[in-house]
Amino acid sequence: MNVYDSDKMFDILSENGYSSINNPEDxxxxxxxxxxxxxxxxxxxxxxxxxxxxxxxxKNLRGKEMFIVVxxxxxxxxxxxxxxxAPFVDIVVGPQTYHKxxxxxxxxxxxxxxxxxxxxxxEEKFDFLPKNNTxxxxxxxxxxxxxGCDKFCTFCVVPYTRGSEYSRPxxxxxxxxxxxxxxxxxxxxxxxxxxxxxxGLANNGSEVGLDYVINCIxxxxxxxxIRFTTSHPRDMNKNLIKxxxxxxxxxxxxxxxxxxxxxxxxxxxxxxHTIKDYKEIIYxxxxxxxxxxxxxxxxxxxxxxxxxxxxxxxxxxxxxxFSQAFSFMYSPRPGTPASINNDQVAxxxxxxxxxxxxxxxxxxxLNFNASFIGKKLNILLEKVTDSKSEFIxxxxxxxxxxxxxxxxxxxxxxxxxxxxxDSNCLNARSLN
Ligand code: SAH
Ligand code: SF4
Numbered sequence: 138m139n140v141y142d143s144d145k146m147f148d149i150l151s152e153n154g155y156s157s158i159n160n161p162e163d164x165x166x167x168x169x170x171x172x173x174x175x176x177x178x179x180x181x182x183x184x185x186x187x188x189x190x191x192x193x194x195x196k197n198l199r200g201k202e203m204f205i206v207v208x209x210x211x212x213x214x215x216x217x218x219x220x221x222x223a224p225f226v227d228i229v230v231g232p233q234t235y236h237k238x239x240x241x242x243x244x245x246x247x248x249x250x251x252x253x254x255x256x257x258x259x260e261e262k263f264d265f266l267p268k269n270n271t272x273x274x275x276x277x278x279x280x281x282x283x284x285g286c287d288k289f290c291t292f293c294v295v296p297y298t299r300g301s302e303y304s305r306p307x308x309x310x311x312x313x314x315x316x317x318x319x320x321x322x323x324x325x326x327x328x329x330x331x332x333x334x335x336x337g338l339a340n341n342g343s344e345v346g347l348d349y350v351i352n353c354i355x356x357x358x359x360x361x362x363i364r365f366t367t368s369h370p371r372d373m374n375k376n377l378i379k380x381x382x383x384x385x386x387x388x389x390x391x392x393x394x395x396x397x398x399x400x401x402x403x404x405x406x407x408x409x410h411t412i413k414d415y416k417e418i419i420y421x422x423x424x425x426x427x428x429x430x431x432x433x434x435x436x437x438x439x440x441x442x443x444x445x446x447x448x449x450x451x452x453x454x455x456x457x458x459f460s461q462a463f464s465f466m467y468s469p470r471p472g473t474p475a476s477i478n479n480d481q482v483a484x485x486x487x488x489x490x491x492x493x494x495x496x497x498x499x500x501x502x503l504n505f506n507a508s509f510i511g512k513k514l515n516i517l518l519e520k521v522t523d524s525k526s527e528f529i530x531x532x533x534x535x536x537x538x539x540x541x542x543x544x545x546x547x548x549x550x551x552x553x554x555x556x557x558x559d560s561n562c563l564n565a566r567s568l569n
Contacts, residue, residue, distance in 0.1 A: 138328050139209060141279040143170045146208065146235050147268045153239045161192050166204045166242070169212035173294050175468035182211050186223045193225055204228065204245065207293050208235055210298035214471070216255045224251075231255040233284075233300055236265035257300045263309065269316065276519050276548055277362075277531070280320040282310050282337070282350060283329030288369065289398075291407050291475040292439060292467060295330050304329075304337035307350055314354040323517055323548060324362035324531075325354060333368040333377055348376040355386040362517060362533070363549045366392045367434075370410045373418045382425030388533045389426050390460065393418065394434035398453030399446035402439050406475070412453060419457060430460035430505065430534050437494055438487030440466040440478035454497055460505040460534055462498045466491050506536060506563055509555040514565065516540065517550045532563070542567035 141477060146168060147157060161167055163429045167189050172178040186205070193203045206228040207219050213231035220226055241252045258401045281535055285300045286293075314325055327350065329335060335347040363386045370393055381387060393415075397403055408542045422429050429483050435450060454462075466487040469476035509532075516530030516538050528547070539562055540553050546567065553565035 138279070138281060138284075138330070138489060139170050139172060141281050141328055142209070142232060142235065142382060143168075145266050146170070146281075148240060148269070149236060149238055152267050155240075161189060164192075166206065167192075168206040168208055171207060171209035173210035173214045173298055173470070175465060176470070177468070179211050179214075182207065182219075183222060185337050186226065186254075190223070190225050202219060202462040204242065206230060206241075208232070210294065213255050213298040214294060215255055220251050220253065226458075226524075227251055229255065231252045231257075233257050233262055234299065236262045240248060261303070262531055263305055265511050269311070274317075274320040274322070276322060276517060277324040277326065278316065278317045278320075279326050279328050279412070280310065280313055281305070281328045282365075283332050283335045283346070288331065288371075288409070289407060291405065292436065292470065292473055292477075294470045294473060297472055299330055302331065302334060304335045306338045307353055308340050310337070311353050311357075311538050314360070314413060315357055318360050319550065323343045323360065323550060324364070327354075327363070327365040329350070329365075330367065331369050331372060332365045333372040333374075346374060346376055348380040351380055351384055351387055355384055360386065362386060362388055364388050364390070368393055370395065370408070370415050370418055378418070378425060379455050381422055381429060388535075389429040390534045391422055391429060392432045395453065396434060396436045397439060397442070397446065398450035399442070400449075402442055402446050406436075406439060407439060412449070415453075416457075431457055432461045432535075433459055433463075435462060435464040435494060435498075436467050437464065438482035440467070440475055440482065441480040442482055442490075447494075450494065451497060454494070454501070458505070460536075461502050464491060464498060503558070503560070505534075506558045509536075509563060510554055510557060513552045513568070514538065514555050514563070515550065516553050516565070518542075518546050518548065521545070521547065529562075537562040539564050540567055541565075 158164060169182055169185055171182045189205055193205060196203045204227045207226055208230045209232055212229045216229060219229050226240050230241060234256060237254055241254055245252045283304045285302045286296045287302045289296050317325060333347050336344050339345045347365060355363060395415050396408060398404060398412060419431060482554045514532050516532050518528050518530040520529040528540045528542055531542050532538055551567050554568055555563050555565045
């Protein structure tokens, strides 16, 4: 979502005369769009700021101006604290107020005091964003349909940094999707912190779910592929499961974070579902779309996680066999209930558990990839390598695929024959 937000900030600023450059030394304005989800991401902001400060000082010595903006969830969570730690920052702006950037820049240019804008405004940010995209056009494009979260999992900062749940109206989503497709997008990834909790208004004023949005954008003829992320198991309703069986543009990969395989830990996390519920969703999806694969997020070392809780997670992974996954050591986040739990797990244990878990997940990913050797696979050809000798595509399951083909088929979706796999990709030749 930060990629999407950065593109939107770029759209707003390009309407105000800015353009993008590759070299921070030449920049009049530097924006760090930040992530607060784990401590490491948060701390990275300050080391990056240290680097940019030097550039700003050098520019100032040459009599030139440079403005520094910290945007995103670290800005939202830390606000004034950022100015205390890094007084050379000019603007701190949260993820719900970045549409105000032009105004903020104007006022900061007039005064020497920094601007901090981290409110949750009553107006809707999306109504103030430019309707045309000026950033780089991608074959695979993100489109935010839902933001925020009301679930308050005990480990997570999102409800505090992104605010409460909001779903954009269908009309706006379809208009943006058409614009992306007319700009060349062949794949659209619908985004939301809880994308499957989407409950926006259809054109006739009735409230509809994500399945409705998917069918609406699938009607755009030149669009080949649709994905959505990230979903919560609690919001996997019947209609959304059914649509995997009926909507062929919807890719057969479901990212469904489970976090832990232990019911006790899920309860402590306030996830609101059990492992039985999770498995039932997986099996219903397999019933409607037998070729579907699954990916997930895992947290190891949540406070109070014992060896046997961790074993339940391993058992689940071995049972479901995920085609890919993201896994993290639990990171205590300020202001969240789990961070003040006295049962914190030692760093060393967290590290060992993460290593063990990732080893198994990696084996499963490689086995999944190997199962395609000697078979056909549908890909969207997205890139040509720097040497222009190879093309890189993406399969329906998000696997990177290196393709030998005689002609330039960039932007096209077609079948390839998989010959071998490497640790990170599949090697294939075009059947054309
Ligand atoms: N809404 C999604 C997740 C969004 S956050 C869901 O409910 O599943 C993305 C991922 O970051 C989470 O799935 C979780 O695995 C990870 N994460 C969030 N907070 C974390 C923390 N405090 N420590 C470690 N990982 C965390
Ligand atoms: Fe965070 Fe997802 Fe839980 Fe919301 S549902 S609090 S975004 S982990």
